[in-house]
């Protein structure tokens with residue numbers, strides 16, 4: 037059973053997977069707020085909601101790393117839709133830099149967006165949550181190095197953050213879970229090619245993640261907490277880091 041009319045917050049909800057998640061909750065009959073730095077994306081989301089007769093759709097243009105604004109954001113949502121019952125922490129960025137190219141500013145930017153901001157926003161919301169649940173978006177890179185070190189490190193930290201929140205919220209019967217996408221195609225990004233996704237290359241769709249998030253936040257998952265569902269077409273089944281390095285020709289010494 038999936039309840040309706042919940043006050044849902046989706047961070048990073050203006051594009052890609054986050055947008056698909058926000059739309060899935062609206063289609064379920066929930067009151068949905070997205071929080072995103074992308075003003076145009078927020079406007080498009082509102083327009084889509086109006087055109088599709090979703091009356092309870094709100095967009096807040098804000099930067100999750102600005103912790104000082106969190107209280108104001110929460111108050112705004114509560115005023116419009118009531119206490120937040122479902123929090124989807126989806127915001128995440130990469131640095132697109134190798135370990136050796138990473139500057140302190142890149143490090144701070146990725147860690148602030150992927151960990152520090154979500155941690156303090158979730159803490160502020162969770163403190164007053166009476167019921168509901170929280171879902172975070174991690175990545176298959178929570179367990180596998182990527183080359184973009186700050187990104188993979190932030191996702192590994194997010195994995196522990198989920199477990200800590202799950203443990204701390206269990207006495208209130210508030211469940212905290214995660215989804216770990218593999219390569220997902222979205223409106224802005226065609227995923228990197230991996231040599232072998234068992235269920236097929238480039239088949240991951242934003243709705244595959246949205247469906248899992250909707251399930252985790254429903255009463256159908258009422259005994260699941262501290263769990264992270266991997267949605268990667270089986271990529272984690274194969275040793276793809278090894279396969280990637282295998283493609284690089286090894287140096288050959290000719291005597």
Ligand SMILES: NC(=O)c1ccc[n+]([C@@H]2O[C@H](COP(=O)([O-])OP(=O)(O)OC[C@H]3O[C@@H](n4cnc5c(N)ncnc54)[C@H](O)[C@@H]3O)[C@@H](O)[C@H]2O)c1
Nearest residue numbers: 048051052053054072073074099100127128175217219220
């Ligand atoms: N697309 C994939 O293949 C894939 C795979 C694994 C994990 N993920 C995870 O999914 C999440 C988003 O992926 P996506 O494909 O939807 O990407 P996306 O870039 O389309 O969406 C990210 C959204 O977050 C917003 N955002 C970025 N920084 C922000 C900030 N400081 N404050 C508020 N909003 C901010 C962006 O404006 C954007 O709307 C990330 O957590 C990412 O790590 C994606």
